[in-house]
Amino acid sequence: MVGCILRDMLLPRLCLMLVVLHAEETVASVSFSILVPGEKILASPGDTITLPCSVSPPFHPSEVRWYRPDKYDTPILLYKKLQVEEQEAADTQYTGRASLFGALEEGNASLKLDNLSASDSGEYVCYIQHDSWYERGRVLTEVRVLGSVPLISITDRGNGQVNVTCVSEGWSPQPTFTWRNRKGIEIKKGLNKVHSKDDQGLTTVSSWMLVSPSDSDGLFCSVGLPDQEMMESRVALHLSREQTCTPTGAWKDVVIAILALCLLGVGIYHLHKKGFIKWLLSQKNSNREEATDEEIVKFGQEEQMEHRANSNSCTEPTNSKELSEGTTEEIHSEKPPEKPKGEDKETNTEVDVSQTPEWDEAKQHKVLKLIVDEKTVPPSLTVKGKGATVYCPQPEKIHGHDNYFPHVLCTGPLSSGRHYWEVEMKKPDKQSWYVGVCSTTAAKLTPRVPITPENGFWVLHYEKGTGLFANTKPPLLVPTVKQLCKLGVYLNSSKKGIHTMSFFNAENGWPLCSFKYFKESGGLTPVLSPGLRDKYPLTVC
Template identity: 35%
Template sequence: MFTTFGNRGTMHLGLCLRVLILVALTVPIRAAQPAQETFTLTVPNGPTSTLSGSSVSLLCQVSPLFNVEPLEVRWYHSSNIHSPALLYKDHKIQETPVVPRYRGRVSLTGGMERGNVSLTLERVTLEDRGEYVCQVSSEQWYEKASVFLTVNVTGREPVLSVAEARGGGGGQVNVTCSSEGWSPQPKLTWRNKDGAEIRNEQEVLNTSDPQGLVSVSSWLLYACSYSDWLACTVSLSEEAKREGRILPHIYTAPTAVPGVYKEALIVTLILSLVIICALCSVILCKRRGSMWSSSQKSRNRSDQAELGQRPADQTELGKGPAETEHLIKGAENTVQTPTEQRAAGKDVHLKGSENTVQTPTEQRAAGKDVHLEGAENTVQTPTEQRAAGEELNLNDWHHVKIFKVNILLDEKNAHPAIRINKGKRAHYVKEKDTEKPSRTHLHVFSEERFSSGQHYWEVKVKDGTTEKLSWYVGVARENVDKRPAVPLTPQNGFWILSYDKEQGFHVNTDPQPPITVAKLTIVGVFLDCDRHTLSFYNVDTKSLLYTFTDVKTSNYFPLLSPGRCDKIPIKIN
């Protein structure tokens, strides 16, 4: 039995040794396995999409799977076959000959030992879009496949406008929506206030600029409405879309009734001309009467002096015959004052008159050019500057502060949660639970409205060391829609500078430009109605913060907000 067990143990031991040897021999054989004689490449069926500025992987896989590190991998754009975007050869990525704009932006990150030769492209630009070719080569075989890359660029917020429809019949208006800067071609959708898509009677036009960005515009006929919103959405996807809204109606003055308005205008012009002519006649008659009276008095004095006549009021003055004779004898030597000589029509020549200095008013009346000492340092009024054709430098706070005007806040036109003190100071009060404000945007308008000229005012937004949570200042056009759903955007008639403790300073444009402010106590606001600009200034540093360049409307109302749930006031300086 011992012998049998020993033989069996020897047999088992030999079997184990043979298995171990087989395993040891198999592993190096597989590692040294040569490349497949033939293979194929697997790539995505559809295009690969990414956003401009992001990173993207263009997938490419060898099949069957094997280690492709000894092989050559080449990626190139279909428009440039001879210059690759990436070249892998001799177990490393080659620096040349590759397209310079891809250097430092491409890599193979899939795992070549597992047959993955996917290309990763970083900081994608619009120029990178198009067809890319993945090519893998061995000494016996090569294969290639194409991957299509699309680069998505989200364009600007749609701009909407309303115009009279041709023919003017049927109570319809022509509504236009346009947006630019998209890639690829976006989808434009019209919707009514209920969110239902409008498909009838609309046209869409797409155009491309030299950079390949697409501009889209559409217009449709729509029933004129004073209360129903019309929305225009331009999108590439649910995540990349822009929307604008508008009320499809044209504002007209209440008295603008055909025929009546025209007749009223003509009557008003005629009455104005009649009143002006009457006033001019009265003023001219008064001036002529005054000149005739002065001339007559001067002539009488001159005659009396030359003839030696006794003044009519001599007796009343108590002068005797001797005094009268003395006056008559000396009459030929009587010297008139310069004023009397001028009234008598005589030329005045005073001794030393060549050294006499006339006042600026007398010099202008004489038709002379006025040159005052130090005149080159004289500060002209804003009106004189504009009349002289001088342009304002909006970057210079000193140029615009001279237009400062007095602003009063209109308490009757304020949000229910705002309290106004003496027309200058505004602060937030806690809203009642039962109170339902007419609008969620918490601000107050001014009593003043501007339609022309230049106007500057200041708003103190910080008092001492206490920091506010939020506020905004700016202007709004007349008759803006005040419903809660209306966003505060330039398209809806609001141009504002805002502050929020979480977001910092920003203006209500899309996209929002960065505004860096270290310290701000007083905001200066300058409105140029004639040039349609609105500028904001940091009065502490006397520097320009931001300028809106297309602020167009008929009437402008200054507005401000002390912020919601923030009881620290702001005030007009």
């Protein structure tokens, strides 16, 4: 009797539970929806991110498949038969980097990606199937990488025209790119642009155009990501009359010059016959004997200022006055000019690529025997040869070096006065390097800090394909005929912490550029970097 009563009570409840379970299973097998974010997920190289994906209503799906568009058969990750399957056809780019994140039994099918690179940017598909019903959702990611500062190069094409090229590399995603003239007006006509990607998914953008220097005195090249500050480089276009005149008028200039030289020669001959030149030389020598050191320094300052005023024209380098051995007088003013041309806006450093540095003066000083401070050598570089040579032993194993600036410091800081040293590039086809000085504060900074005067670095930089440039903000291109094999560095430091540093081609004495009148009271330390693009070393001579 009791058994019948229990049976009558439990049977309806059991039937009800079976009906409910069957209904839930039917709902799940018939329809469900996928929840994914509508906004793009932003990340940086090396980050770990989660791509959210879940089902509604929550249940434990029988299959989860993550894949790239048009790569359904080579998934990033496949969950099936209650486990993540190892497949030969899986996308090898994500091997060891992809996993499910969250409680799958609760409907969370999110994908976790480790060690991101620029090539991971783009669209991902979350595909979920249960019985005969499936849904898919799309998740967008963007791995952002700031590329290099744009570098401008100029090639003479003849007939009064030059080809101006601007290149910037290492971007993700593809950056915006604009040319502007000196008035800030965007240039849209006559441009050529090319975008290319390397094996890491980073974009290189280059643009070029033909211009006439007589019609355009300056150009600005800007590149950057849409919602970030643009990086910019500038170039001033100046051609001498010999470069811009037409072939028809060239012979006229030659004839006029020859006639002028002939007239000058006749005049000098008559003055010499009358004894005037001999008297003038005797007067000049007597005046020199009476001149004080202060007057000589003043004359040097006036000579420099006069040359700076005429620096817009192309001139051949001239030698400076010879100074006595061991002199410590400064050849530049204790105070910089109020508005120097070509200055770095952040540091008030004047960078001059047309001024003639004093090569003869630099060579009067003994070459410093610098030694690399091995305590400053980063893991990516190696020092050998009694602390005189530095190089990158394994450039092929270094990735993401676009925002990494490893270098070594030499023994320092240097005292006030004049110092000259040389750095040799063992191979003329070396791809990158930089040489210069840094402040005592900058010497303690990490290699991730940009090498700029604002951060306490004054260097001459070389990148293959773009050439030499001073590390101002924006960079200033340094014209040169061929790649350097030996660089000369001449530093003139006053006791008040005002410095001028000049760079030369040490093989022929040809001047390259000068950093003028920059202030740093804590002393300066020589710095050099062989770059990370090849194994070829730099050696301090």
